[in-house]
Amino acid sequence: MRLQAAVAAAIITAMTLTGATALAEPSADFDYGGTGRYDQPWHGFAPAWLTLRDANPADVGLDPAPIAGALDAVTGWTKPGPAGHPMFSGAVTLMVHDGAVVADQPAGYAVRYSDGAGTELPPDQRVPMARDTIFDMASVSKLFTSIAVMQQVEAGRVDINAPVARYLPEFAANGKGSITVVQLLTHTSGLLPDPVPSLWQGYPDIPSRVRAIMETTPANPPGTTYSYSDINLMTLGLLVAKVSGSTLDGLVREGITAPLDMSDTGYNPPASKLDRIAATEFQTSPPRGMVRGQVHDENAWSLGGVAGHAGVFSTAHDMAVLGQTILNGGTYRGHRILREDTVRQMLTNFNAKFPGDSHGLGFELDQRWYMAGLNSANSAGHTGYTGTTLVLDPESRSIAILLTNRVHPSRNWGTINPARRAVADGLARSMAVRPRQGSTEWTATAAADQAVTLSTKQLPVRGKTMRVSFDAFVDVDAEDGDQLALQSSADGVAWQPVPVLAEGVGAPQGPQPALAAYGHRRWWRVSAELPATGFLRWQFTKAGIYFGRGVYLDGIRVQDSRGVLLDAERDPGALTAQGWSVVSR
Template sequence: MQPDFQPADRDARYASALSVLQEAIAAHAFPGCAFGVLANDKILLHSALGRQTYDANSPAITPDTLYDIASVTKVAITTTAAMLLHQRGLLDLEMPLGELLPGFVIGRQPGSLARHVHLHHLLAHSSGLPGYVRFFEHHTTSTGLIRACLELPIEAPPGTRAEYSDPGFILLGKALEVLIHEPLTQWAHREILAPLAMSASCFCPLPTQRAAIPPTELDTWFRHRIIQGEVQDENASVLHGAAGHAGLFSNVPDLLRFAQSILNASQPNALFTSETIDLFSRRQPPPGSSRALGWDTPSENSSSGSHFSPRSIGHLGYAGTSLWIDLDARIAIVLLTNRTWPDRQSQLIRTVRPAFHNAIREAL
């Protein structure tokens, strides 16, 4: 699939969606964005607006601009790795995490809840682990950070509480590395990115690439520099820029190729089987959670808007990125921004995302 650059302003159908993004840029929700739409195996929209920063002389965003996709890494890399390993019979979703990472249970009491955390709990964000921990404030090495993650208390019995957990995906990434016997980033390049021709996507962009990547933040308190072309997430930064929860840089064409591979499951030479997609897109306990295995699904007031079917999957990234795939309608929408520039204060993205998705779906 080789999408062509199709400026949104050349198709009157997308005037409303374009207006949403233009107004968002004017309101400083983000300085620029790249976006794309896939429907029935065709790229209907592949365009961009705005600039890297609010400076009038800042480089313009192009449809192929590379972004720090933040937590979209969780589905594009870590969840996908789990899907493929399960599909190949190499990953048992019921396997206790402690069997792969003994440090997770060593030193805990015999009846510790940690012994009941299985891989599917990590994927479903129901492990009982906390949502977010500022490990980087106390640990300057990857070894120290991982050890601290392994020693976290389990705050609720596994399977009884849904709490979106970065530490859970950090540990999931390390567990997968035990199964594959190599770094997850190296495996992902060979088994995911290369087969899907996601040639722009990478971890830790080269110094020569950084100027073309929109900066995510003016960091005045941790790294004390502009964060551009390096992962924004501080914990991922300590983990050498790549982890199970964050670190991938990607662009609209690559993420649409990824979405197409999911929509075309079970076709000849497909990466996934339809059984794998069905399993990983199914909502998980506890009742009321919108989480599937690794993926999110539409819920009330969803960032996907009001037109995605219940059989849809997606994920957001903290820096202002998102991917939503409607498995029934065979539609995927990618929106990439750096909404955290120059700082993390603006929350306007929360209203922009559903409005943009609604405008696109209504145009289709």
């Protein structure tokens, strides 16, 4: 008990020093979730007994269409596009909601090309993707290292507030003596992104490469900036090996993959599994040819394939097991790899003073650029350079996994971020946003750089003022300019903005010219007082590239001192829609 108290105190101290933002406690009217619901977020961990099971989307309250659309899109991206080649050679997409595996689909090829120019192999020599294809997880490996670190914290061997040099004295070289373990975990150490020169080019053997990591010179003072760095996790991989007396791959095997029965996950996969491994890049420098079965990252390769920043190979199913373990608070099928309080802190934002770079202890948080509609302040995950993605959404108990070999045959073929977002959005949009009043609601459908409107017919002007009230659900790309605005007009031609007041969880404070937000997942009650006028309309403007769960309106009502002017629940025909439609979820 004393050890647990000490660990908790150390984590609280680290949060104080780094300005960490803990997960918010629910308000008094918090809804404690609902399967298949997007507008009723869960609070806390899933039950420890929850395990993965196959299910049809409809069996857990999901709309199958958005999921099917995302899977079709992924398949389409494995075919040649405008650039003359596919976005990626192949992929496995896996989606989980409340423990139910609602999608598990391979597409394209694990091995497709013979050289870096993209020369396709004969059809009989290609290897199709399969559900059990093994992928080089690239930087998703950082999550395994981070879990291994926190297991050493639980064992009392590591204090995350302590200087790294306490455990690796040689790390203090070149002004790094004050860098702490938590700064490595949150990428606030001030270290360079990668070793310069690279380990494989600049040093002849593993001992000299390890020494180069220890002797690296910071680019910025620790704690002053966020800078994503492979060196942070390289160092942590060496640290856990030192304090445990084991090796990083041994720690990951004994502490994570063996208890969770992740039989296809680990470093340096055996030759017996080569026929299931997706190829990565055709490399000429170093002259490795078509890389398959060895880690793609050159620095990890130069360290023997086991490094804190890269080197793990895994399957979509194994990654789903790890994801469910985290959503369950550190346990799966009766095997606990982390305590609940440790997982909670791993999913807590330690980088509050670096907006846009939210980060827990190893986990990336609140990254809309790939978490898309599953994003919130509590969403966690990581991506990998080879084309891998893991998104965990505790608020809907969902997991979105997209594993691709996007660097096969060349890293220069471009980004897969649209596919990452499509998968997360597909799962998010399959969940319901239920009407607040009656059986239907209005939702907007707008493409980028488009505005759509929902307008009233001409209203009688019977006095000096009128009041508008409605329910609004808003989950849009607020940072890039998406917004929902209420507007008024005397003639239906010239429109003026109407300030509105929103109430509810996550609602902005005070009158607003427009509504824009994401991640709160709650309906708001919205009202406005304005001079009596002949026309009103709701305009949704789509400006950014991220779509989120969208905009919904319900319970629209307009009245003046003499009574009701419009009640859309009783008379939906009183509204004219351009780009809006009536839906039931």
